[in-house]
Each structure stands twice: as C-alpha cells, then as structure tokens.
Amino acid sequence: MTAPTALAAAEGRLKPAAELAGSPGTAPGPHAATSRHSLEIDGDDRARGRWDTEPIVPRLYYMPRTRSSRVLWLLAELGAPCELTRLAPEERKSAEHLARHPLGRVPALELDDGTVVFESAAICLQLADLHPDAGVIPPLGSAERALVYQWVLFGMTELEAPLYRWVREGAEGSTDSPEHGRFAQSAAALESALEGREWLLGERFTVADVICASVLGSAHSRGLLADWPGLQAYVERGEARPAFIEAAAIANQPRS
Numbered sequence: 255m256t257a258p259t260a261l262a263a264a265e266g267r268l269k270p271a272a273e274l275a276g277s278p279g280t281a282p283g284p285h286a287a288t289s290r291h292s293l294e295i296d297g298d299d300r301a302r303g304r305w306d307t308e309p310i311v312p313r314l315y316y317m318p319r320t321r322s323s324r325v326l327w328l329l330a331e332l333g334a335p336c337e338l339t340r341l342a343p344e345e346r347k348s349a350e351h352l353a354r355h356p357l358g359r360v361p362a363l364e365l366d367d368g369t370v371v372f373e374s375a376a377i378c379l380q381l382a383d384l385h386p387d388a389g390v391i392p393p394l395g396s397a398e399r400a401l402v403y404q405w406v407l408f409g410m411t412e413l414e415a416p417l418y419r420w421v422r423e424g425a426e427g428s429t430d431s432p433e434h435g436r437f438a439q440s441a442a443a444l445e446s447a448l449e450g451r452e453w454l455l456g457e458r459f460t461v462a463d464v465i466c467a468s469v470l471g472s473a474h475s476r477g478l479l480a481d482w483p484g485l486q487a488y489v490e491r492g493e494a495r496p497a498f499i500e501a502a503a504i505a506n507q508p509r510s
C-alpha cells in the first residue's frame with residue numbers, strides 16, 4: 255500500500271489520457287472528447303489505470319472551480335487513486351452526463367461497480383469510508399462518527415445553502431439580506447465550536463473539515479468572513495495542508 259500523498263500535478267505526475275491508452279479502464283470511450291487525467295500516487299501503477307492485476311479505481315467527473323474541488327482535496331488527503339474526467343461546461347447537460355446526475359451538475363463519482371454517486375458531501379463520505387486507514391472518518395457507530403455526520407450536514411445545509419443565497423442576493427443588489435443573518439448565525443456557531451481546537455473534532459482532521467473549510471473557503475475568497483477571524487484562521491489552516499495545495503493545482507485550473 256502506498257503512503258498517502260499527493261494528487262500529483264506539482265511533480266508532473268498528473269497523466270494525460272493519451273498516456274493511459276491500452277488499459278481496459280481507460281480505453282477511449284464516450285468521454286474521449288473530455289480532458290481526462292489520472293492521479294498517480296507515488297508512482298503507484300494502480301493510479302495509472304493498469305488494471306491487469308489491480309482493481310478498477312473510481313472515476314470523478316469534475317470541473318475546475320466548482321464543488322468538485324472539495325472531492326479533489328479529500329482524494330489528496332486519502333492518497334486515493336482516482337481517474338479524473340474533466341467536463342466542458344456544455345457537457346454537463348448532455349444526455350450522457352444527465353444519466354450520471356439528473357440535474358446535470360458536478361461533481362459525480364463513478365464507483366468501481368459502475369454505480370454513480372452525486373452530491374459532493376455524499377461522495378466525500380463514501381471515499382472516506384473506502385479508505386478507513388487514512389483516518390479521516392471515525393469508526394461507524396462511534397460518537398465521533400456522529401459528530402462527523404453532524405458537521406458535514408451542517409456545512410451543507412446551514413452554511414453553504416444560506417451562503418450562496420446571500421451571495422446571490424448581493425449580486426442582485428439587495429442590501430437587506432435575511433440569508434446573511436442565517437449564515438451569520440451558523441458561522442458564529444461554528445466559530446465557537448472551533449474555539450481552542452484545530453479541527454472540528456479536535457486534533458483529528460476529518461472529512462467534516464474538508465466540507466466545512468471548503469464551504470467557508472468560498473466565503474473567505476469573496477471577503478465574506480471579516481466578522482469571524484476564527485473561521486478565517488480555520489480556512490487558512492485547511493488551505494495550508496499539503497493535500498489542499500496539491501488538489502488546488504487541478505481544482506483551480508482556469509475554467510477555459
């Protein structure tokens with residue numbers, strides 16, 4: 255088993271699809287027109303898609319600068335091999351992608367048995383469960399696992415949902431935003447939960463931090479965390495992690 259590291263772009267280990275030709279898992283198929291990459295972890299052949307002796311790895315359908323970024327971050331934390339298929343914006347509404355995601359959105363993850371999972375938080379939880387040794391998800395049934403579920407759902411419903419409504423209201427010129435109030439309440443609650451802690455579960459970094467810090471990261475990048483210095487510091491701690499930096503090389507590519 256390879257040591258968990260890197261998504262790889264930094265050292266040129268991100269392989270274009272052309273270099274993957276010849277293996278069943280990567281043969282040019284209906285997605286040949288999309289920009290495909292495979293993550294190579296520490297030179298591990300499995301990540302290059304050489305399946306002769308190795309299991310098929312999942313495939314992430316993604317676009318840069320979207321909620322796909324949190325999945326890329328988690329993959330880097332896990333050191334997990336994964337094939338990447340980058341979709342062009344117009345491909346999201348193609349029949350092919352609508353068969354993966356009924357709303358034509360990204361990210362979507364195809365598991366090794368062909369099942370496709372959408373919703374970034376669900377994808378992150380599933381990937382964390384597939385790699386228990388990485389330690390980003392506590393054992394099933396434990397109190398810590400319950401807290402991970404709590405913060406993942408809080409991040410998606412109480413932080414992200416009002417944040418994007420607030421951002422939309424701002425873009426529409428609204429000065430009095432009820433969604434700002436709702437986001438502010440949740441932000442204050444999270445900031446106080448983090449008091450004296452590095453991560454939501456204490457010293458242990460978990461998948462809940464990937465979700466919450468990535469949601470808050472998009473608030474921070476818009477200058478919307480000025481009232482919560484504790485959350486700014488939390489986002490900055492997350493973004494200083496080597497896995498985040500590796501993932502950013504893919505996640506922050508220009509949208510084209």
Ligand SMILES: N[C@@H](CCC(=O)N[C@@H](CS)C(=O)NCC(=O)O)C(=O)O
Pocket residue numbers: 319320321322346357358359360361372373374375
């Ligand atoms: N709740 C979903 C949201 C997915 C989503 O809205 N993705 C955006 C990119 S960040 C998208 O694909 N939008 C295209 C569209 O709405 O047509 C998740 O977390 O995966």
